[in-house]
Amino acid sequence: GIWARYRPEDFSYQGFVGSEDGRRRYWAVGRELYARIRRARPNxxxxxxxxxxxxxxxxxxxxxxxxxxxxxxxxxxxxxxxxxGNATRARCLGCGTGYSRDEIQDRLESGEDVPACGLCGGIIKPYTVLFGEPxxxxxxxxxxxxxxxxxxxxxxxxxxxxxxxxxxxxxxxxxxxxxxxxxxxxxxxxxxxxxxxxxxxxxxxxxxxxxxxxxxxx
CATH class of the missing domain: 3.40.50.1220 (TPP-binding domain)
Structure with missing residues (x-):
């Protein structure tokens, strides 16, 4: 399954904010997971x-x-x-600009591997709680x-x-x-x-x- 292909640290808050490589690893799996979320329907x-x-x-x-x-x-x-949190939203940790997760998904599928804020160049983070995040x-x-x-x-x-x-x-x-x-x-x-x-x-x-x-x- 998907979890066998990724490490828990790929979903850690410190790993995400601490390095571009950490964000790259997160978005690699995040792209796949969000595709599943978009297909999901209420049960x-x-x-x-x-x-x-x-x-x-x-x-x-x-x-x-x-x-x-x-x-x-x-x-x-x-x-x-x-x-x-909610996986359909994201925001810039620098200036607070909000983004639709659909927009971020489109950017990932167009070839971006680490999406950055279009206004300030800051870190865009999904509006979800990562491991180690309050x-x-x-x-x-x-x-x-x-x-x-x-x-x-x-x-x-x-x-x-x-x-x-x-x-x-x-x-x-x-x-x-x-x-x-x-x-x-x-x-x-x-x-x-x-x-x-x-x-x-x-x-x-x-x-x-x-x-x-x-x-x-x-």
Whole structure:
């Protein structure tokens, strides 16, 4: 697979900002990965969560995914808190100029190996969190606030092993929310959950939404 052909250090923050060669290695794999992201489509889990939004039952989505698929499923961008960033955007670390990742992809496919800012010549970095890079404080704080204000917090398709994101359901539970965990395998928070629904997120969430829709129609 793709990960067998690249080293973890090719995705490190220090490697990316520290040398042009590091950026060259990153963009080599980044070009391939983004091509896959562009081809991706929302799955059953994304569609079920979007249906919750249309029912007026969704406050926000807190996600570690970077693929923009929640937005593509119809959820407003301001309702999606992206803890690891968004792969469809990039920005210059020097002057802050924003770029569409599609534009950067076109430049890579035209032969550029290390895209630089067209205004200041600075380093263009994807709007995603690399290894060794701090998570965005604003998004982390927003996730904590929304979790503590939730009446019901649903974990959908997460094994809850990546921290600090895995703490977010704990904040919700400690503040009095009902905790629902939907996952194919057990998690370390199952014992604290009010409801555990084992299975694939898309299948379980689709059934859950169908039952909620039936209640609304009644």
């Amino acid at each position: 059953a889990a994304h569609e079920a969560i979007a249906a919750l939004d249309r029912l007026g039952l969704l406050d926000c989505v807190i996600t570690q995914n970077i693929d923009n698929l929640h937005q593509r499923s119809g959820i407003a961008a301001e309702k999606v808190i992206e803890l690891h 998570m965005p404080l604003r998004e982390v704080e927003a996730a904590q606030v929304r979790a503590r204000g939730a009446g019901c917090f649903v974990v959908a398709g997460s094994s809850l092993v990546v921290y600090p994101a895995a703490y977010i359901p704990v904040y919700a539970k400690e503040a009095g929310a009902r905790l629902v965990i939907v996952n194919l395998t057990p998690t370390h928070l199952d014992h604290t959950a009010d409801v555990c629904l084992p299975g694939r997120a898309g299948e379980v969430m689709s059934r859950l939404v169908a039952r909620l829709q039936a209640r609304v129609r009644c």
